[in-house]
Amino acid sequence: xxVDRPIDCETFDAHAEELALGQQNEPLRGRLLAHAALCPRCxxxxxxxxxxxxxxxLVAPQIEPxxxxxxxxxxxxxxxxxxxxxxxxxxxxxxxxAAVGAVAAASLFLVLAPGDQPATITTAAIVSTAGSEVGxxxxxxxxxxxxxxxxxxxxxxxxxxxxxxxxxxGTWEEVGWWDAADIATGVWAVGIDPDLLDATAMRITSDxxxxxxxxxx
Amino acid sequence: MRCGCDLGHTASNVCAAxxxxxxxxxxxxxxxxxDRLSDEALLGAVALDERDAAAVFxxxxxxxxxGLAVTMTGxxxxxxxxxxxxxxxxxxxxxxxxxxxxxVATWLLTITRNLxxxxxxxxxxxxxxxxxxxxxxxxxxxxxxxxxxxEADQLGxxxxxxxxxxxxxxxxVLLATLAGRTxxxxxxxxxxxxxxxxxxxxxxxxxxxxxxxEVSP
Numbered sequence: 325x326x327v328d329r330p331i332d333c334e335t336f337d338a339h340a341e342e343l344a345l346g347q348q349n350e351p352l353r354g355r356l357l358a359h360a361a362l363c364p365r366c367x368x369x370x371x372x373x374x375x376x377x378x379x380x381x382l383v384a385p386q387i388e389p390x391x392x393x394x395x396x397x398x399x400x401x402x403x404x405x406x407x408x409x410x411x412x413x414x415x416x417x418x419x420x421x422a423a424v425g426a427v428a429a430a431s432l433f434l435v436l437a438p439g440d441q442p443a444t445i446t447t448a449a450i451v452s453t454a455g456s457e458v459g460x461x462x463x464x465x466x467x468x469x470x471x472x473x474x475x476x477x478x479x480x481x482x483x484x485x486x487x488x489x490x491x492x493x494g495t496w497e498e499v500g501w502w503d504a505a506d507i508a509t510g511v512w513a514v515g516i517d518p519d520l521l522d523a524t525a526m527r528i529t530s531d532x533x534x535x536x537x538x539x540x541x
Numbered sequence: 542m543r544c545g546c547d548l549g550h551t552a553s554n555v556c557a558a559x560x561x562x563x564x565x566x567x568x569x570x571x572x573x574x575x576d577r578l579s580d581e582a583l584l585g586a587v588a589l590d591e592r593d594a595a596a597v598f599x600x601x602x603x604x605x606x607x608g609l610a611v612t613m614t615g616x617x618x619x620x621x622x623x624x625x626x627x628x629x630x631x632x633x634x635x636x637x638x639x640x641x642x643x644x645v646a647t648w649l650l651t652i653t654r655n656l657x658x659x660x661x662x663x664x665x666x667x668x669x670x671x672x673x674x675x676x677x678x679x680x681x682x683x684x685x686x687x688x689x690x691x692e693a694d695q696l697g698x699x700x701x702x703x704x705x706x707x708x709x710x711x712x713x714v715l716l717a718t719l720a721g722r723t724x725x726x727x728x729x730x731x732x733x734x735x736x737x738x739x740x741x742x743x744x745x746x747x748x749x750x751x752x753x754x755e756v757s758p
Contacts, residue, residue: 341743342724345717346651346658372750378643379699380718380749381650387608389624397599397628398592447641462640464581472582 331359336366344373448526448538452479461526461538469518471499471526478504483530489516489523496527504530580645581638588635599628605646606653613657613721623660627653658721702752710745717742 336359342348343356360366450459450473458477464470473487486501500514527537576597578586583601586594606627610620630652638648703711709731716722716730728738 341717341739341746344746345721346655347717347721347723369750372754373746375643376699376746376749376753377718378647378651379753380703380714381609381654382605382646383700383703383715384605384609384612384650384719386604387611389603389607390621393603393607393621393624394596394599397603397625398596400625400629401595401632402592445640462581464579472585474585 331355333359333363333366336360336363337369340366340369340373344370344377346377446521446540448540450475450526450528450536450538452477452536453534458536461540463516463521463523463540465518465521469521470515471520473526473528479528479530479535481530485535486529487514488527488529489520490525490527491520492522492524581640584631584635584638584645587632595632598631602646602649603628606649609650609653609719610657612719613654614661619660619664623653623656626656630656654721661721698752698755699749702749706745706748710741710748713738713741714745714749717746 336356339348339352339356343353348356356370360370445465446463448461449457450461452458456477458479459473459475461474462472464472471487471489479485481504483504484501485504486498488496488498490496497520499516499520523540525537525539527534529535578594578597580601583594583598587598603624607620607624610623610627611617614620614623627649631649638645642648643651703714706714712731713727716727717724722730724738724742725735727733727742728735731738733741
């Protein structure tokens with residue numbers, strides 16, 4: 325194959341399955357992906373095939389690993405965490421200030437069972453009033469309705485952060501709050517009424533002033 | 542400002558069930574119930590460097606991850622190494638997880654698959670186990686019925702369509718996805734021309750893609 329010639333849809337089609345299965349080698353892999361990035365038809369094709377290939381992995385048999393697997397894995401993570409650069413630079417923001425803040429759990433966590441999978445999820449980016457993305461919000465229907473808020477870039481300064489959801493009729497309902505002094509960044513979750521799963525937006529206020537919002541879509 | 546109870550909670554959601562928790566501070570509340578977190582919230586806690594969350598995460602998914610690694614490589618020692626690296630990668634890149642794309646289990650297993658494919662490129666040659674396919678479908682004996690129900694739900698329409706694929710296509714698709722075999726290797730295993738192997742993979746995967754597209758919004 326001529327590596328200088330751009331990939332066309334017919335060529336992409338011939339290699340799509342290998343690409344979706346992770347079996348395609350460079351440099352062809354890169355050229356195929358570059359084509360898909362600019363071609364809606366091929367992007368859709370590889371997106372769908374990739375989703376199938378990924379989801380089929382769930383069919384694999386589950387096998388008990390050696391008895392000391394967990395302890396060895398934890399030791400490995402511990403050794404990594406002790407290192408000077410234990411996470412990629414791009415990831416530091418997520419854990420940086422949150423190391424002591426941790427996750428604030430809601431009562432919903434008391435009713436979730438291990439292995440529960442959120443079946444219905446609506447996700448939206450949380451954008452600050454200055455226009456920058458600071459985290460994400462997710463409305464999750466199952467196994468119980470809940471809202472998960474991930475704050476990656478905290479609003480500066482102390483204060484009480486209040487979280488509200490906007491109903492379809494435009495009214496706002498407070499669903500919870502946290503103290504920025506304790507939880508600056510991290511994952512925060514709360515159980516919500518089922519009818520709030522249709523919320524159109526979320527906003528976060530600090531002592532009454534809106535500091536960020538998300539629009540569900 | 543505190544939530545008003547006498548336990549000193551600093552987030553309103555934590556106070557939802559203070560009596561049943563009976564501890565001071567949101568951090569301990571979370572850690573006492575980390576085994577009840579949804580997969581998604583658990584991964585969020587892992588991203589925040591919570592050691593207890595990492596332990597629960599490993600315990601929850603180690604059978605899946607190790608099972609896929611064994612299935613793909615046919616080598617218990619190599620599978621153990623790959624599974625260990627999978628959890629390390631998951632811990633390092635937890636912040637990149639996108640719930641809109643895949644479940645946590647699927648996301649984790651794609652890490653295992655990619656590691657296995659890379660490893661097999663270097664040390665291919667593990668002979669194919671002819672009993673492998675019979676282990677893949679239907680669900681192997683000994684699987685917890687509740688777990689099987691969760692898997693069926695996650696596979697959804699895809700699982701139903703997989704079950705009715707013509708057997709030759711199903712074998713080709715499973716060999717390609719779960720056993721990580723290339724079209725050329727599948728041709729050898731099945732004793733068919735390379736072109737036929739490619740056609741079976743292509744037709745099977747695209748049929749599954751079409752089935753998933755029907756149920757996607």
